[in-house]
Amino acid sequence: MGLENIPNIKEGDDLAKIIVEAAGKQNFKLQDRDVVVVTQKIVSKAEGRVVELDSVKPSKLALRVARRARKDPRHIETILRETVEILKMRDAHLIVETKHGFVCANAGVDRSNVVGGSKAVLLPLDPDRSAQLIRDGIKALAEVDVAVIVSDTFGRPWRIGQTNVAIGIAGMKPIKDYRGQKDMFGYMLRVSLIAVADELASAAELVMNKFDRVPVAVVRGYSYIEGEGTVREILRPKELDLFR
Numbered sequence: 325m326g327l328e329n330i331p332n333i334k335e336g337d338d339l340a341k342i343i344v345e346a347a348g349k350q351n352f353k354l355q356d357r358d359v360v361v362v363t364q365k366i367v368s369k370a371e372g373r374v375v376e377l378d379s380v381k382p383s384k385l386a387l388r389v390a391r392r393a394r395k396d397p398r399h400i401e402t403i404l405r406e407t408v409e410i411l412k413m414r415d416a417h418l419i420v421e422t423k424h425g426f427v428c429a430n431a432g433v434d435r436s437n438v439v440g441g442s443k444a445v446l447l448p449l450d451p452d453r454s455a456q457l458i459r460d461g462i463k464a465l466a467e468v469d470v471a472v473i474v475s476d477t478f479g480r481p482w483r484i485g486q487t488n489v490a491i492g493i494a495g496m497k498p499i500k501d502y503r504g505q506k507d508m509f510g511y512m513l514r515v516s517l518i519a520v521a522d523e524l525a526s527a528a529e530l531v532m533n534k535f536d537r538v539p540v541a542v543v544r545g546y547s548y549i550e551g552e553g554t555v556r557e558i559l560r561p562k563e564l565d566l567f568r
Contacts, residue, residue, distance in 0.1 A: 325352060326531035326538035333539075335372040340461020343540055347466075352542070354468045357550075359543040360458070361528035364476040364491060365434065365445055366539045367454045373446040375402055393418060399435060402444050406431035411568065422447065425559045426491060428478050448474065451492025452554050459494040471495035471548060475525035481567050488529035490521035490555055497549040498522075498558050519558055520548060 329346040333339070339362065347354050354360070368374065382390065382397035386404055390397035393416045403418060411427060412419040422431045424447065432447040448454045455472040462470055474492035479485075490498060498521035528541035562568060 325350075325542050325544070326533075327352070327540040327542065328538055330366070330537065330539055333366040333369040335370065335374070337370045338461065339366065339370050340458050340465060343458070344462060344465045346540065347542070354462065354466050354470060354542065355544065356469045357544075357548075358468070358470045359473060359496070359524050359528075359546060359548065360462065360470050361473045361475050361488075361525055361541045361543060362455075362458060363532065363539040364432070364447060364451070364474055367448050367451070367458075367474050367492075368445045371448055371454065373448060375444045375446060377402065377442045377444055389413065389418070399433065399444060402446070403431045403433045406433060406446060424451070424491070425556065426478075427565075428476075432476060432491075447476070448492065452494065452556075453492075455492040455494035469495070471550070473521055473525050473528075475528065477529070487522075488525040488532075490519075490525045490558065493521050493553050493555050495550065495553075496521065497551045497553040498555060499553075500549065520546075521553070521555070521558065524548075 327343065327346045327350065329349045330342060343360060377398040380398040380401050382401040386397045386401035390400045393400065395416060403420065406422055407420040408423055409421045411421060418430055419427065420431050421427050426432065434445045451474045455474045459470060459472040462468065472494045473490045475488045476491045477486045478489045498519065500518040500520045524543050524546065528543055531541050532538045
């Protein structure tokens, strides 16, 4: 279920309180073991991860990349400051590894859906911590024990179209491990690791939509594994990444 009645978020807003109040306005009672999926955009806004591009002075590298990509050099400079390695650059596409270890376009820096054309929204500094703070707040206010996923939209190198993925989690394990179990034909599974946090984030996006201002969704009924998981468990190590 998508939660409506979410106001335009600004720095310092209490997202847990806003989520609980929005659920109440819809007569939707949060329950233990719900999964609350929150878009990165409102988390970043609440945490003040918004940059005024007018204050950004582009470096020589940013000016060079901007000419090739035909983009605002201030936007490029903001991307570079969030980047540890540029992996691919072609035309207007810039694929990088962020300081978090995410491989994505433009280091997750987004200029869309931001009031004022000269602002850019960055990813949260620590999305796992962001998820935990929201989880703790919901537990204190609504007296329910939920899992929380912070989601963002990523592209994929081997398929067309974007999907929502988890960039921060709290209260659940992000992976369901089938290794060592036997399938219906008796074969031993050796490599089956299912990224359930990503699948839940993608499912939630179906009721969020891009233009309906539904930045929070609740998934109910999925039997996830409780625990102190971290999104780092989903990130593929460089030595196992065949696309590098």
